Amino acid sequence: MTDTLSRPPSPTSNGFTPDPPRLVAYRPLVQVRGLTRWYGRIRAVDSVDLDVYPGEVLGIVGESGSGKSTVMRLLNLQERADAGDYRLDVPELAGQNLLALDRFAARSVRSTYIGIVYQNPNLGLRMGYTSSGNVAERLLISGERRFAALRAAARSALDASEFPLDRMDDPPRVLSGGMQQRVQLARAIAPKPRLLLLDEPTTGLDVSIQAAVLDTLKRLQRELGVTMLIVSHDLGVIRTLADRVVVMRYGCVVETGLTDQILEDPQHPYTQQLVHAKL
Amino acid sequence: MTTLHDLVPPQSGYSYAFLDPFAKRELRRRTLKAVAIPGYQVPYASRELPIARGWGTGGLQVTLALVGPESVVKVIDQGADDSVNAANLRRFIMRMSGAATTTDTLAATIIQSRHRIPEERLRPGQVLVLQVPDPEPLRRIEANIARARQMHADADYGQMWLTLYEQIVRYRQYVEGASYPVLVNQRFVMSPSPIPRWDTPMLHQAAHLTLLAAGREKRLYAVPPYTDVRPLEFEDVPFQIEDQAGWVCRHTGAINKFMIEIPQEDGSALYELSDTGYAEKLAARQRGEQPVIGPTYYDDQGRFYHDGYLKPPAFPDI
Numbered sequence: 001m002t003d004t005l006s007r008p009p010s011p012t013s014n015g016f017t018p019d020p021p022r023l024v025a026y027r028p029l030v031q032v033r034g035l036t037r038w039y040g041r042i043r044a045v046d047s048v049d050l051d052v053y054p055g056e057v058l059g060i061v062g063e064s065g066s067g068k069s070t071v072m073r074l075l076n077l078q079e080r081a082d083a084g085d086y087r088l089d090v091p092e093l094a095g096q097n098l099l100a101l102d103r104f105a106a107r108s109v110r111s112t113y114i115g116i117v118y119q120n121p122n123l124g125l126r127m128g129y130t131s132s133g134n135v136a137e138r139l140l141i142s143g144e145r146r147f148a149a150l151r152a153a154a155r156s157a158l159d160a161s162e163f164p165l166d167r168m169d170d171p172p173r174v175l176s177g178g179m180q181q182r183v184q185l186a187r188a189i190a191p192k193p194r195l196l197l198l199d200e201p202t203t204g205l206d207v208s209i210q211a212a213v214l215d216t217l218k219r220l221q222r223e224l225g226v227t228m229l230i231v232s233h234d235l236g237v238i239r240t241l242a243d244r245v246v247v248m249r250y251g252c253v254v255e256t257g258l259t260d261q262i263l264e265d266p267q268h269p270y271t272q273q274l275v276h277a278k279l
Numbered sequence: 280m281t282t283l284h285d286l287v288p289p290q291s292g293y294s295y296a297f298l299d300p301f302a303k304r305e306l307r308r309r310t311l312k313a314v315a316i317p318g319y320q321v322p323y324a325s326r327e328l329p330i331a332r333g334w335g336t337g338g339l340q341v342t343l344a345l346v347g348p349e350s351v352v353k354v355i356d357q358g359a360d361d362s363v364n365a366a367n368l369r370r371f372i373m374r375m376s377g378a379a380t381t382t383d384t385l386a387a388t389i390i391q392s393r394h395r396i397p398e399e400r401l402r403p404g405q406v407l408v409l410q411v412p413d414p415e416p417l418r419r420i421e422a423n424i425a426r427a428r429q430m431h432a433d434a435d436y437g438q439m440w441l442t443l444y445e446q447i448v449r450y451r452q453y454v455e456g457a458s459y460p461v462l463v464n465q466r467f468v469m470s471p472s473p474i475p476r477w478d479t480p481m482l483h484q485a486a487h488l489t490l491l492a493a494g495r496e497k498r499l500y501a502v503p504p505y506t507d508v509r510p511l512e513f514e515d516v517p518f519q520i521e522d523q524a525g526w527v528c529r530h531t532g533a534i535n536k537f538m539i540e541i542p543q544e545d546g547s548a549l550y551e552l553s554d555t556g557y558a559e560k561l562a563a564r565q566r567g568e569q570p571v572i573g574p575t576y577y578d579d580q581g582r583f584y585h586d587g588y589l590k591p592p593a594f595p596d597i
Contacts, residue, residue: 104433126441133444140444141437147447147513147595169448169597 027089029054029227030075030195035084035099037070044070046251047084052195054089057221057228059242059259061235061274067251068231069119072199074099075229076116077106088113090194111141115188119200121180124187127173131183132158134172135190142191157190158183160223162216178209182216189220198230202237214240235275239263247271296343296376302326306344306499310490313501318463319431320414320498328494335368335393336494338410342372342391345406350378353387358395358537358553365393382556385573394457396478398536398554399573400584401487403504409472411493414500416460416470436468439511447516451594459518462509463502471508477520477537480588481576482508517590524581526550531561535581 030052037045045067052058060068073079075086077098086098090113098109115138118124125134132154136144139153158168163182172180181201188196201217202210218241221228232238238245238259245262247255247270255268266272294300302324309323328336346352352372356365360382368391369380381387384397391408401407417427420438430436439460446454453459457473461482471479472491482489482502492499502508510518526538529549536557538550552558560570576584583589 107433107435126438129441129445130448133441133448136444137437137441140440141435145440145514147444147516150444150513151595151597 026053028052029089030229031085031087031089032075033085035071035074035086036082037067037074037079038082043251045074045081048248048251048253050246050253052227052229054227055225056244057230057242059238059245060229060231060248061233061238061245062248063233063274066248068233068248069199070251071248072116072197072229072231075195076114076197077101077110088194107141111138112191113194114197115191115193115195116197117181117184117188117199117201119203121172121177121184124184125172125180128171130169131163131172131175131186132168134183135186138187138190153190154186157186160189160220161185162212176209178205178213181205181213185213185216185220189224189226192224194227196226196228198228200232201230203232203234210237217241235263247274296346297328297371298326298340298343302340303344306340309499310341310344310501313490313499314488314503316467317503317506318467318469318500320500322497323492323499325494325497329371330367332495333412334364335391335410337492337496337499338391338393338408338494339368339372340494341408341490341492341499342389343375345389345408346372346376346378348377350376351386351388352378352380353382353384353390353556354380354392355390355395355397355554355556356393358539359555361555382559384554384556385571394473394475395537395553396474396481396576398552398557398575398577400576401485402573403486405487407487407489409474409489409491411470411472411491411496411498413458414470414491414493414496414498416458416468431467434466436511439468443511443513447513447595448597451597452516452592453512453518460511462507462511464506464508468511469500469502469508475521475537476510476518477523477577479508479510479518480520480583480585483585483588484508516593516595519592520589523550528552528558528561531558531565533558533561533579535577535579536575 028051030050032048032050035045035048048071060071062068074081081099084099088098101109135154135157136150139150144150155165155168159165161182163179163186172183202213205213214237230241242259245257245259246253249270255262255271262271263275266275305324309321313321325336326340328339330336352369354365354369356362359365372378373380384399389406389408393410396407415427417430417439420442421427421430443453457475458470459476459479460468461471461479463469471482484505486504488504489502512518523538527534528538528551530551533552537553539553541549541551543549560572563570
């Protein structure tokens, strides 16, 4: 008793507890440790660690062949990793290393929690089916069996990605590149995923369309609060969207930090070279 | 001590029911496996037969593996007992096994059929053997058979449903004519061989055993008695059978049974029953004879015998 009385009063004992900074209080949604992937004798991804917090946009930059897209494919569970630990902080997947899931479980995780937009729309879309069908397919995989509901979900997802609804039943084959990317985006967000992977989403589009698609992405990020991982070699895209940046080279992470920090004051020689490289 | 040698029947140039005992044993084992896993396609060693692949060799091999001297066999081809193909198969089975043959659905124990199920309800103990040209329902969406088998293993049927979505978007209804994909026992998507949509519901909770065999593709699969067979359909867009309202058989006056259309020179059309065995019985009754006519899957008002299985049509807003 006397012991307690002799202790000096704590600074928060008057009932006021300051909020800890948000990033300290939040647990990362995506936690990746030691992600490794070999292609024959080439180590494409070399023990990469990543943390992505809920609602955050993490950019991955690097030159061609640095392993950016491989990281995306591994995170989308569409390719087998050689080593590593990958966790998504959702109640249903607590304590599970997603890289160790079997094919069937991986498919269900992918269709429920993860959406992906590829640089090449041929990878993400069925070119011969209708655009609305491409979006609805994600919901069909997760078991939606009401046509009206599918139709409504496809319409609202396409609308959210600012796709002209009078063309929703045209096949992506006949659409422009920018519209194909919007269909991919709608397909990715239709099941309301927790994690959105964007693999060079605007590369190959001309500058004005690129700006429009980036606008859509920013708005979606604000409205849905979805966590995003964006891969790009275009620092302009990263500067527009990302909160935090990871710089990759030869499959390794060479530098990581806030976007402004990295782009204005790069520390690593490779990052300095990347930031200052201009034609 | 009894040796394996003693158990083997004496070697002879001919074998009962054409196939050698080992071939029949393999077929029966495969059939048992197919029955154990409803809707699953079991690979088997398809044997050479004195008819060409694609003319019912799958069905014929299963029939030959099942048939015995006391069997009664009926063979139908698109509903008809008297087509060349059906008559040839029937004569071949009869010569090779000594089994009796019939055109009466109720009298038969084994019914081998191409593309139709008889109108009269099959009863427990009867076996329906369907000839299958293409056993793989995913063929049109996945050309790679190895990949299609993996999709079956994962129950990965999203793309199958997508094709139905596309049909409704384009035509506001399902447009699959024959061989409508079905989900067997809530697990495997199965192609019910090219039977018309009219016959698809007959497989659901049926009293008889259905065996489906493809000779060229070397696959056989089964629907055991009293198994759920549901056409793939959206909850708000029900599956529909062929609309043959107002079609009357020109020979028997029957209605609400599956008909074939016979175009006339003046552009009009006449109709007659596709199931000739059933038509024959109706004609006999009209002549004043008293054939035994069993209950049919669809009654004269067109109602299916499982209440609530078929639902009224709905055309969704696009």
